Ligand SMILES: Nc1nc2c(ncn2[C@@H]2O[C@H](COP(=O)(O)OP(=O)(O)O)[C@@H](O)[C@H]2O)c(=O)[nH]1
């Protein structure tokens with residue numbers, strides 16, 4: 001097991017650059033004493049935890065700044081170590097002078113993430129929660145913030161803990177069988193074992209599937225707007241953004257480059273990408289490059305808004321395009337545009353093909369698209385669900401699930417108890433990796449504490 005060193009570390013906690021205030025943070029042994037050597041006011045070493053003090057920092061007879069100092073005594077701090085936060089004026093010149101003075105007195109410049117790392121090593125929280133701290137800082141939409149906060153409060157961890165306990169129990173029972181192998185007793189009925197592993201896999205699969213959503217919440221959603229020239233793609237982009245972002249004209253081939261803009265929809269950062277219209281016959285070299293770019297955006301997007309011009313297209317030409325789209329791996333929302341001038345029969349026919357019919361010029365009708373996006377990614381009821389946002393967690397869950405599949409196959413082939421025990425241990429390791437627990441020890445502890453058989 002790793003242990004944290006307690007040597008005093010120091011870092012600027014606010015972003016560097018000009019601001020009204022800056023906060024310098026210290027953590028480690030005797031950091032209050034360290035700051036006290038610069039502090040003129042009261043004796044900080046005599047002050048209680050969670051108290052705030054005004055004074056002047058002086059180093060080698062030079063006044064550094066007037067500051068507010070907050071004190072945290074171990075273990076009642078973020079890192080569980082003695083910690084100090086100095087609020088000074090937000091000039092980088094002042095910040096550098098104060099940091100240099102503190103380093104001169106024995107503090108070390110902190111490594112990236114070292115405060116959070118210490119918090120983890122000192123047992124403040126598990127790895128999932130430590131990682132959530134980073135997500136919380138990076139969150140720039142309400143949903144991303146909410147998800148990170150939930151993880152920091154151990155939402156995901158408690159779900160994992162529950163899965164692990166079930167598995168540990170299973171492993172312990174099998175170990176017990178091994179101990180009595182000569183007597184040929186089976187403590188675990190193979191059918192109920194199979195059922196248990198299956199139900200575990202269902203739970204883990206739900207978590208794995210939530211990653212798609214988690215990824216959307218964390219990284220946003222790239223959405224490509226594609227279709228033939230003049231279908232109204234740029235108009236749609238402008239109405240979505242409520243600003244004149246792209247040039248709209250009746251001349252086909254106006255948009256040649258890729259135009260991107262972001263919009264927050266239901267807490268998700270949607271990145272809309274307007275592209276050149278797809279057409280087969282054009283001699284314009286630049287437009288051709290634009291069309292190639294549009295095709296590659298289509299492949300990379302998380303979602304395609306395919307815009308059809310109901311004024312000029314026939315049902316059969318629309319059907320041709322739909323046949324081409326069927327080969328695409330990316331989900332697609334089909335939009336029938338220019339409803340205001342569309343033939344009624346065409347509209348009726350397309351409604352049956354799951355089209356959204358609208359006028360891209362009409363802001364009110366755009367809400368239909370936003371609702372469909374929320375539906376498609378199931379983003380309406382996220383409050384109670386546990387969502388995996390971290391790739392590392394996702395990968396470990398996939399490995400655990402694959403291993404449990406092997407266990408199921410082993411069970412159906414009546415493989416040995418030794419083999420089953422080993423694979424269950426592997427699955428436990430993968431789950432344990434997520435929160436940073438050591439799992440093999442857990443397994444042993446469980447056997448000896450609960451199933452003490454006096455050997
Ligand atoms: N009647 C009508 N015209 C539209 C609508 N949306 C776009 N247009 C017109 O269609 C033409 C092409 O629009 P544009 O957005 O540039 O199409 P793009 O080539 O797909 O980007 C322009 O003259 C728009 O004013 C609509 O909902 N109704």
Ligand SMILES: [Mg+2]
Pocket residue numbers: 233234235246247254255275277
């Ligand atoms: Mg355009």
